[in-house]
Each structure stands twice: as structure tokens, then as C-alpha cells.
Amino acid sequence: MTHLTPDQFIDSIDAIDAKVDLSRAASAHLAGCEVCQAERASLTEALGDARAVTMPEPSPLFWDHFSRRVAAATSGEAVPVPAGRTSAGWRSVWASALVAGVVTVAFVVWRAPVGPAVPVGQPTVAASGDAVAGDDHGLRGVAILASDLKADELQQVARPSADATAAAIEDLTPAQRAELVRLIKMQTSGAE
Amino acid sequence: MRAGANAAVAAGWKSAWDLGMTGRDRTGSAVAGRTTDRVDPSDGMVSLEAADDHALVVAFLGGRREAFDVIVERHRRHVYQLCFRFMGSHEDASDLAQDVFIRAFKGLRNFKNESSLGTWLYRVAVNVCLNRRALKRPETEPLDPAEHVDTRLDSPLEHVLREEKALVVRDAIARLPPKQRATLVLRVYQELSHEEIADVLGSSVGAVKANFFHALGNLRRYLQST
Numbered sequence: 271m272t273h274l275t276p277d278q279f280i281d282s283i284d285a286i287d288a289k290v291d292l293s294r295a296a297s298a299h300l301a302g303c304e305v306c307q308a309e310r311a312s313l314t315e316a317l318g319d320a321r322a323v324t325m326p327e328p329s330p331l332f333w334d335h336f337s338r339r340v341a342a343a344t345s346g347e348a349v350p351v352p353a354g355r356t357s358a359g360w361r362s363v364w365a366s367a368l369v370a371g372v373v374t375v376a377f378v379v380w381r382a383p384v385g386p387a388v389p390v391g392q393p394t395v396a397a398s399g400d401a402v403a404g405d406d407h408g409l410r411g412v413a414i415l416a417s418d419l420k421a422d423e424l425q426q427v428a429r430p431s432a433d434a435t436a437a438a439i440e441d442l443t444p445a446q447r448a449e450l451v452r453l454i455k456m457q458t459s460g461a462e
Numbered sequence: 463m464r465a466g467a468n469a470a471v472a473a474g475w476k477s478a479w480d481l482g483m484t485g486r487d488r489t490g491s492a493v494a495g496r497t498t499d500r501v502d503p504s505d506g507m508v509s510l511e512a513a514d515d516h517a518l519v520v521a522f523l524g525g526r527r528e529a530f531d532v533i534v535e536r537h538r539r540h541v542y543q544l545c546f547r548f549m550g551s552h553e554d555a556s557d558l559a560q561d562v563f564i565r566a567f568k569g570l571r572n573f574k575n576e577s578s579l580g581t582w583l584y585r586v587a588v589n590v591c592l593n594r595r596a597l598k599r600p601e602t603e604p605l606d607p608a609e610h611v612d613t614r615l616d617s618p619l620e621h622v623l624r625e626e627k628a629l630v631v632r633d634a635i636a637r638l639p640p641k642q643r644a645t646l647v648l649r650v651y652q653e654l655s656h657e658e659i660a661d662v663l664g665s666s667v668g669a670v671k672a673n674f675f676h677a678l679g680n681l682r683r684y685l686q687s688t
Contacts, residue, residue, distance in 0.1 A: 276672045276675035277668060277672070319681070325547075332556075336559065337538065343560060349525055349530075350523065350568060
């Protein structure tokens with residue numbers, strides 16, 4: 271057998287502390303090889319030197335002081351919210367779906383063929399969400415979801431920051447992503 | 463377990479505890495028992511001090527900021543010791559340990575519960591220390607024996623010799639390459655298993671043993687050259 275490998279040397283040191291059993295072949299080699307015995311003795315001595323260095327113990331008062339420092343440093347931080355687990359996370363999902371819906375509706379309206387001229391005196395249809403949705407159940411669903419959002423949230427959706435949508439999607443769970451894809455597909459297929 | 467934890471966060475701390483989650487500390491000892499033993503009769507809620515690490519994380523992410531204070535109290539000593547072994551001075555160790563917990567505060571939402579919280583904190587601490595070490599070589603702080611070490615059983619001569627030797631060894635450890643130093647510190651002083659060290663350092667058990675072997679070899683060479 272060749273000399274012990276680094277793994278086996280470490281195992282042989284651990285074997286001193288009865289933490290592992292060295293393999294029979296390695297033990298047999300070690301018993302008869304002076305080179306490996308010397309190497310192991312040298313490693314064991316270095317380990318003993320390292321273990322002999324005691325850990326300076328701070329004052330008992332230090333620990334409370336330390337905890338106060340950490341508390342002060344984190345006092346201005348909000349408790350992090352688990353990714354995709356909260357109502358805020360779901361609001362991001364609905365907000366993204368709403369954006370997708372609005373974009374789709376705008377695209378459909380923009381691409382719609384020009385119809386016959388409206389007779390003079392006949393009232394035109396207001397471009398409200400309800401009117402655009404008509405009998406489209408998907409758009410009605412989006413409208414219902416949007417009704418749950420506050421005005422400032424809608425404003426935020428309308429003017430998302432550069433990475434807001436990407437970050438919101440990053441935070442989604444697989445199930446939430448699947449739901450978002452389903453909503454978008456539903457809207458896109460309705461547009462075609 | 464994962465699904466249960468998610469549900470617990472949504473439902474709140476008490477429900478999380480009701481799931482009966484138990485945990486283990488880094489030495490493998492059970493740190494939590496039956497949940498029914500820990501309900502505070504005054505308000506029906508669970509005592510955070512009695513909660514296991516996993517439950518503390520769930521409570522913290524559920525909005526109970528004070529759960530993080532308990533996490534700090536429970537792990538500050540080990541984190542500080544690890545930082546001290548890396549940096550060699552009380553001031554640096556104190557600053558870095560604080561940095562570790564600030565990062566943990568911000569990063570606990572990403573804690574996957576695939577390893578123990580202690581292992582995760584060690585991982586953060588090693589990264590913080592290695593990043594700092596890249597900027598600054600650690601100092602070896604001479605011990606003030608009157609302040610730190612119980613020397614009642616030493617003669618003055620023994621004490622001086624012991625401290626001189628300790629200074630030389632700490633300096634030699636400070637010269638080790640980062641991965642070897644991290645492995646040696648985690649193994650010798652934090653008493654982690656090779657598997658736990660592999661988890662902390664994100665490497666294989668074989669690589670950990672090889673690093674430990676080379677760390678001891680280099681340490682021996684440095685000590686012989688002084």
C-alpha cells in the first residue's frame with residue numbers, strides 16, 4: 271500500500287479521539303510505516319499547539335452591550351418579509367396581472383378596425399373599463415381584482431420603478447407564477 | 463416541513479408553534495421539546511426564550527422583531543469567537559460579529575432551513591471575515607491576562623511562556639491561506655464536524671479534510687520557522 275492520503279491522515283488523527291474508525295488497510299499500513307507515523311505525529315503536534323491557544327473571554331458586560339449595538343443597528347430596518355408569502359406578495363401578483371390586462375386592452379382598442387361612422391346625435395360609448403370589458407369574463411376578473419387595490423397602489427402600478435416588476439416576479443412562488451402566466455395567457459388569447 | 467413553515471408564517475407565530483416544530487443546535491442536541499411545556503400562561507403565547515431556532519426564525523419573519531434579539535443572544539458568543547479567531551483582535555471581532563447579525567437580520571428571509579441556523583450564521587460569519595481579511599491582514603492581539611484568562615493556577619513564569627507560545631501560534635494561524643484558516647478555526651475552535659464545515663464553506667468533505675491536512679502542515683512549518 272502507498273502512504274496515507276490527506277483524508278486518511280485526518281481520519282487517523284480523528285481516530286485518536288475515537289471520532290472515526292480508520293480503515294483496516296490504512297491502520298495496517300500506519301502500523302508498519304515510519305514515514306506515515308512521523309507525519310501523523312507532526313500533524314498531531316501542530317493540532318495540539320493550535321488547541322492550546324485559549325480564547326480570550328470578553329467582559330461579561332460586553333455581551334449585553336453587543337446585543338444593544340445590534341438592536342440599535344437594526345432598529346431602523348423593517349422586519350424582512352418572506353418572499354411571496356404575504357398579502358403584499360399577492361398584491362404584486364394582482365398588480366402585475368392588472369398591468370398585463372390594461373396593456374392588452376389598450377392594444378386591442380388601438381388595433382380595432384374603424385367601424386361605420388357614428389350618426390350625428392347618437393351617443394358614443396365611454397372608454398370605461400366596464401365598457402371595454404363588455405362580456406369578457408377575463409377582463410371582468412381583472413376589474414374585480416383591481417377594485418381591491420387602493421388608489422396609491424394603482425398609481426404605483428402605473429408607474430413602476432425600473433426593476434419593480436422583475437423583483438415582484440422574482441418573489442413569486444411557482445404556484446403564483448403559474449397563476450400569473452394563466453392570467454396573461456387568458457388575456458392574450460382574448461386579444462387574438 | 464417547508465409547507466408547514468410557510469403556512470405558519472401566514473397564520474402567525476402561535477400557529478407556527480402549534481405545528482410542534484423542534485430543532486437541534488449545532489452539536490446535534492435537541493433544543494426544543496414538547497411545545498405544550500412552553501406556553502406562557504399569562505397571554506397564551508409561547509416564550510421566545512424557550513423556542514427552538516427554527517421557531518424563532520418563523521416568529522421573526524412573522525413580524526416579531528424581538529425573536530431576533532433572542533437569536534442574537536443565543537448565537538452571539540459563537541459568532542464573536544469565530545470572528546476573533548479570524549481577526550485576532552477584540553475590536554475587529556466585535557465589529558464583524560455585529561456586521562454578521564445585521565446581515566442576518568436582512569437576510570433571514572432567504573434562510574432555507576436546509577441547515578441549522580447556527581451553521582447558516584457561521585456561513586455568513588466566514589464570508590464576512592474572509593471579505594474583511596481580503597482588505598486587512600489580521601492582527602494578533604497580545605492577551606491581557608488580568609482581563610481575560612483565569613491564571614490563578616499558573617506560576618508567573620508558566621503564564622508568560624504560555625502566552626508567548628499562544629502569540630506565536632495565533633500569528634502562524636493568521637498566515638494560513640483563507641480556506642485553510644477557516645477550516646482550522648471551524649474544526650479546532652468551533653468543534654464542527656467535517657460535514658458541518660463542508661456545509662458552511664460550500665465544499666465537499668474531501669476538500670475540507672484536504673484543507674485541514676494542509677492547514678496543519680503549514681502551521682507546523684510556520685511554527686518551526688519561528
